[in-house]
Amino acid sequence: MNEIDYKILVDYISQKIGIDGNLYKERPFKRRLMVRMRATGKKTFLEYLQFLKSDGEEIDKLKETLTINVTRFFRNRETFDFLERFVFPEVINKKERIRILSVGCSTGEEVYSLNIIMKRLSLKRELNYEIVGIDVDEDAVKKAHIGMYRDYSLMELKEEEKKKYFKKIGDYYYLDESLKQNVYFKIVNIKEENILFTLGKFDFIICRNVLIYFSKEFQEKIFYVFYDLLLPEGILVLGKVEILTGNVKKLYKPINVKERVFKKN
Numbered sequence: 001m002n003e004i005d006y007k008i009l010v011d012y013i014s015q016k017i018g019i020d021g022n023l024y025k026e027r028p029f030k031r032r033l034m035v036r037m038r039a040t041g042k043k044t045f046l047e048y049l050q051f052l053k054s055d056g057e058e059i060d061k062l063k064e065t066l067t068i069n070v071t072r073f074f075r076n077r078e079t080f081d082f083l084e085r086f087v088f089p090e091v092i093n094k095k096e097r098i099r100i101l102s103v104g105c106s107t108g109e110e111v112y113s114l115n116i117i118m119k120r121l122s123l124k125r126e127l128n129y130e131i132v133g134i135d136v137d138e139d140a141v142k143k144a145h146i147g148m149y150r151d152y153s154l155m156e157l158k159e160e161e162k163k164k165y166f167k168k169i170g171d172y173y174y175l176d177e178s179l180k181q182n183v184y185f186k187i188v189n190i191k192e193e194n195i196l197f198t199l200g201k202f203d204f205i206i207c208r209n210v211l212i213y214f215s216k217e218f219q220e221k222i223f224y225v226f227y228d229l230l231l232p233e234g235i236l237v238l239g240k241v242e243i244l245t246g247n248v249k250k251l252y253k254p255i256n257v258k259e260r261v262f263k264k265n
């Protein structure tokens, strides 16, 4: 495969949809491009680039393949349980107002799971909080706003949570409007540092199953950005498949390594 054509294709995609292949791990990124090349019967990067420019719908299909949106409510439930029992109460007790950022929030399940927890904690004491969900994928963010889900998304929910927060109509579960309170979604690409800083500072940054797709260099850079976005003693939560490596380790103190919960140093 021609590397120059690959770079031209990567630049074109970055210009069109903002997903910059240079920041992601190269092999998996190429593999996902090839999924679309196979699906459209294109044998080289150049052929695919020409097709991409000529076919109005292909760019959306490519975006869908590149932005892996898989998510669900309370994904890896034990992490949320740990946050609810041990981490949120401690922070809440010290603060007047809590700000939470969900990075790569996809179709909203992570944000709404956090809101279920915050609502439960609000029963003990009225809480002033907001949860901001950001994602590069405009379609995912639209779905997050709507709050309409299939079975898969609810597989880790408890029966009482399903009953309390969803109404089933046909094949879909509709999120209760009360969970949309205190929640804001924005289309943001995490490579755009200046935009990230317009969001203000946060007590919690939850960035799960997003950075795994990015190169080591970009991961390190974004951990510095998160450090600046976190308030003193702010909490960073990563996905089970993600780790802090190298220089950035010194920026955060582990709270629970298994659940990937860290505190800003």
Ligand SMILES: C[S@@+](CC[C@H](N)C(=O)[O-])C[C@H]1O[C@@H](n2cnc3c(N)ncnc32)[C@H](O)[C@@H]1O
Binding pocket: 019, 067, 068, 069, 070, 071, 072, 075, 103, 104, 105, 106, 107, 110, 134, 135, 136, 137, 140, 188, 189, 190, 191, 207, 208, 209, 210, 239
């Ligand atoms: C696998 S989902 C993770 C969803 C959720 N955090 C979870 O753990 O269930 C990854 C999300 O990261 C988003 N993403 C990928 N690159 C991004 C970028 N450069 N900026 C913002 N979001 C990005 C994708 O659009 C996708 O919705």
